[in-house]
Amino acid sequence: MSQSITIKDIAKLLGLSKSTVSRALKDHPDISPETKRAVKEIAEKLHYKPNHVAISLRHRKSRMIGLLVPNISYFFFPSVIEGIEEIVHEHGYQLMILQSNESYEREVNSIDTMLANNVEGILASVSRKTEDFSHFKNVIDRDIPIVFFDRVPEEIKADMVLVDDIRGTYDGVKHLLDTGRKQIAICIGHPNLLISKNRLKGYKMALNEVGLEVEEKYIISGQSIDDVERATHQLLNQENPPDGIFAISDLTMTGIMRAIYANRLRIPEDIAVIGFCEEPFSTMYNPPLSTIQPMGFEIGKMATEVLFTRIQAEHGFMMTPEIHNITSKMVIRGST
Amino acid sequence: MSQSITIKDIAKLLGLSKSTVSRALKDHPDISPETKRAVKEIAEKLHYKPNHVAISLRHRKSRMIGLLVPNISYFFFPSVIEGIEEIVHEHGYQLMILQSNESYEREVNSIDTMLANNVEGILASVSRKTEDFSHFKNVIDRDIPIVFFDRVPEEIKADMVLVDDIRGTYDGVKHLLDTGRKQIAICIGHPNLLISKNRLKGYKMALNEVGLEVEEKYIISGQSIDDVERATHQLLNQENPPDGIFAISDLTMTGIMRAIYANRLRIPEDIAVIGFCEEPFSTMYNPPLSTIQPMGFEIGKMATEVLFTRIQAEHGFMMTPEIHNITSKMVIRGST
DNA sequence: ACCGGTTTCGCAACCGGTTGCGGTTGATAA
DNA sequence: TTATCAACCGCAACCGGTTGCGAAACCGGT
Numbered sequence A, B: 001m002s003q004s005i006t007i008k009d010i011a012k013l014l015g016l017s018k019s020t021v022s023r024a025l026k027d028h029p030d031i032s033p034e035t036k037r038a039v040k041e042i043a044e045k046l047h048y049k050p051n052h053v054a055i056s057l058r059h060r061k062s063r064m065i066g067l068l069v070p071n072i073s074y075f076f077f078p079s080v081i082e083g084i085e086e087i088v089h090e091h092g093y094q095l096m097i098l099q100s101n102e103s104y105e106r107e108v109n110s111i112d113t114m115l116a117n118n119v120e121g122i123l124a125s126v127s128r129k130t131e132d133f134s135h136f137k138n139v140i141d142r143d144i145p146i147v148f149f150d151r152v153p154e155e156i157k158a159d160m161v162l163v164d165d166i167r168g169t170y171d172g173v174k175h176l177l178d179t180g181r182k183q184i185a186i187c188i189g190h191p192n193l194l195i196s197k198n199r200l201k202g203y204k205m206a207l208n209e210v211g212l213e214v215e216e217k218y219i220i221s222g223q224s225i226d227d228v229e230r231a232t233h234q235l236l237n238q239e240n241p242p243d244g245i246f247a248i249s250d251l252t253m254t255g256i257m258r259a260i261y262a263n264r265l266r267i268p269e270d271i272a273v274i275g276f277c278e279e280p281f282s283t284m285y286n287p288p289l290s291t292i293q294p295m296g297f298e299i300g301k302m303a304t305e306v307l308f309t310r311i312q313a314e315h316g317f318m319m320t321p322e323i324h325n326i327t328s329k330m331v332i333r334g335s336t
Numbered sequence C: 001a002c003c004g005g006t007t008t009c010g011c012a013a014c015c016g017g018t019t020g021c022g023g024t025t026g027a028t029a030a
Numbered sequence D: 001t002t003a004t005c006a007a008c009c010g011c012a013a014c015c016g017g018t019t020g021c022g023a024a025a026c027c028g029g030t
Helices: A007-014 A018-025 A032-046 A053-059 A074-088 A104-116 A134-141 A165-178 A194-209 A225-235 A252-262 A296-312 B009-015 B018-025 B033-045 B050-057 B076-090 B102-114 B135-139 B165-178 B194-209 B225-238 B251-262 B295-310
Strands: A062-070 A094-099 A121-124 A148-151 A159-163 A186-188 A219-221 A243-246 A271-274 A290-293 A322-328 A329-331 B063-070 B092-097 B120-123 B146-148 B159-163 B183-188 B218-219 B244-247 B272-276 B290-293 B323-326 B329-331
Touching: A007 A032, A007 A165, A007 B135, A007 B329, A018 A032, A032 A134, A032 A159, A053 B009, A053 B050, A053 B102, A053 B251, A062 A074, A062 A104, A074 A094, A074 A165, A094 A104, A094 B092, A104 A121, A104 A134, A104 B050, A104 B092, A134 A148, A148 A296, A159 A296, A165 A186, A165 A194, A165 A243, A165 A271, A165 A290, A165 A329, A186 A194, A186 A225, A186 A252, A194 B218, A225 A290, A243 A252, A252 A271, A252 B183, A290 B063, A296 A322, A296 B251, A322 B290, B009 B018, B009 B033, B009 B159, B063 B076, B063 B102, B076 B092, B076 B295, B092 B102, B102 B120, B102 B135, B120 B295, B135 B146, B146 B295, B159 B165, B165 B244, B165 B329, B183 B225, B225 B251, B244 B251, B295 B323
Parallel strands: A062 A094, A062 A121, A121 A148, A148 A159, A159 A322, A186 A219, A186 A243, A243 A271, A271 A290, B063 B092, B063 B120, B120 B146, B146 B159, B159 B323, B183 B218, B183 B244, B244 B272, B272 B290
Antiparallel strands: A290 A329, B290 B329
């Protein structure tokens, strides 16, 4: 039984044609009830499983959704994926997950394999290194729906689902101000990224609202935990160190926390900390961190729902792309 | 250009047959150099990309490896996946990642879609809920190589790649003893799991070696962070509380740490902590945790290498299954 | 002119399903 | 008796490549 059994096998056993078996299996009205029964019975007995590859080839569609993520190593993307899978499976589709690992080549490659595998739609979060977006244009030209989330290309016309960074940062910084902090620092990622810009915007909004000016010395950035740790050290050891820090991600938060611990500062007495962090990351610290939850699950769900409306829309009748902002939830814990 | 272009398109444009084009593209010696040049040139110009689905159907193989994991939400599996991807891509294959989410139905389902998609091999870590393993037997009967890792079924004859739990736990507990601890507790997962049994074994080995007896009250277990947190509370508040705890995973560690913090105990002064934990999890705490690193990356690599030797072996000529133990690395930090 | 051997290419079947269309059968109506 | 029609099923093409085999065209040698 090393070979999987096919429709032809069933047909031969029953003295029928392939077409009849195929139709019987899917309750086509042309087939008599007895024939259907016989076919289904033997199919059941032999554990017949249709070959998706053949179906995909014939129909030019695969019931598969391609997912491109930079990585799955931290909290955010896995939770997004959970949201995606919920909707994908609801529709009876399968998910094909590809990691770019922040590499442009692998990103292009991944898109190629998705197309070569006839995915019916693509969800994508782009790599940090990507600056040429023609592989995505390619997808759009082929009329394959694509929805970007979180890390989106700026120059592509497509649906986007984003965390509301401006609002989230504004909320977090405002909360720090509300608890009496005056010198609030922020740690951002790569300054070119849209998310960094937006978060800075929210930061400025909150400060300006209470008449504070943005000071350059309170803005640090870093690409890795170690980067951030070093930057935070400098930040804490300058004159007039901050009494509150807003971290932009789980990674920056880790670097910041390490530096704070190393400097023997107390949280929240000496310095308050809040930032964009996922569960269960934020509850592991001492004290548990107040956070702006990015709601990865909701982002995944929303992105996938948008994708399916595109898939189900008549081809050619494309609505204009939309941008969805998912507002984050602020959770106050011991660190502020 | 909404339709992707095929071999037939190229053939028509050049007045050739499909077969000639196909052969030209793969440098078949039967084709003249000029024809090859012409074909390749126009293929390049039109951005021709072969349709993997068609190739897969024809060859009955897909150059895809299926990966079944319970989840991708924590540190261990993502790092395993990194190792897997390294080897998979080295071989020019693609990885199809499916999550069971600890659900038996979804596990069976995932195996089905892998088979239906003609994967050439499967890497699997089974769900906690799985007790019937016939879906895996099915795979083996079909002569499709499968390698289990980390969470393995006991009653299936197949290659396995495991963390050396006995050795790892032994090392960790021994280290606690070496630093002068006398009452050492351990927190395990579900008692039925092989890993729990093995880790208990290592725990006992280390204790017995220095003439200590295993006491039931020092063995706790839990399925979730909250479970563990509660159990640790009880553990710490009984008479003769432990002065060292060995945690069996990132999850149990989180519960334990929360309970320790809540009880205002100092680490490592009052209680030392060590356990199986992944980077960067263990460095986030205060103090950074000593850990037994499970080496997910190595496990992934090893499992995939074994899988490819099976794939490349002549079918039928199956070697007997092997069990590989990956020894963990002990990293001493501030918590012990 | 004829033959054997290359070189170069096309025909057609095939992978495993799907589907338009046409054919056969039997029953019913005219 | 014959036309009509529904019920039921098979033929064959198709999706996009791959490949065994045969054939045409050309070569130099006799």
